[in-house]
Amino acid sequence: MKETWRMLETGYHTAAENMAIDYAILKAHSEGLVPPTIRFYGWSPPAISIGYFQRLNEEIDMEACKREGVSYVRRVTGGGAVFHEDEVTYSCIVSEKNPKISHQILESYDQICGAIIKGLEELDIHSSFAPINDIVVNGKKISGNAQTRKMKTVLQHGTILLDVDVEKMFSILKVPNEKIKDKMISNVKERVTSLSHVLSEPPSFTEVIAALKTGFEGTFDIILEEGVLTSEEEEYSKIFEQKNFSNPTWNHLR
Secondary structure, three states: OOOOEEEEEEEOOHHHHHHHHHHHHHHHHHHHOOOOEEEEEOOEEEEEEEEOOOHHHHHHHHHHHHHHEEEEEEOOOOOEEEEOEEEEEEEEEOOOOOOOOOOOOHHHHHHHHHHHHHHHHHHOOOOEEEEEEEEEEEEEEEEEEEEEOOOEEEEEEEEOOOOOOOHHHHEOOOOHHHHHHHHHHHHHHEEEEOOOHHOOOOOOHHHHHHHHHHHHHHOOOOEEEEEEOOOOHHHHHHHHHHHHHOOHHOOOOO
């Protein structure tokens, strides 16, 4: 009999809300309150998330964020700064003890990214895993992913780019040398792609989620049952948003 995991479609939220919800699910799952969960969501307003170990002031131009209406948040996961705008974001929260997930971090990246790859196949996109944590199409990155393990629970989240505005991204991110900014923009355009660039008729946000659902079910041999956040998760997310993700002390941690 197939294991049943929960699927959440939580729509669009602020950067702080999104990261708080992911962490609330992790805590609730670690306490045995909810099943393994796959969540799909978007960002409103657009945002920059920085990796846990990065320095906010070194990565982001605060004035540009204010000018462009872009928010920012520090993730609990590592990695680099990511601009979130026109994309589908997923999170996968599952116990380290679950036999479907490898104890080896790189292997678990491969497994979870494999679900995204299988989902993209549903959209007639042939992609591949590029270790440590990217998914590429024709050698160009279409998905970046990050993982952490806390409370004996795996949290991996990542993006599937529907479209990408490289100029806007570089207007917000700080670059070490303004003189080579144009070259950096050109370089990123050559290395990054999106569903809009790959397909003549890009799928909608909802269509991408449906494809990814199929990918996760097929990869992990599970049934994804649609659900909602529990009252405990709602409460946890409010606490984490206030204590951490909307708190300047957290976001300016380094």
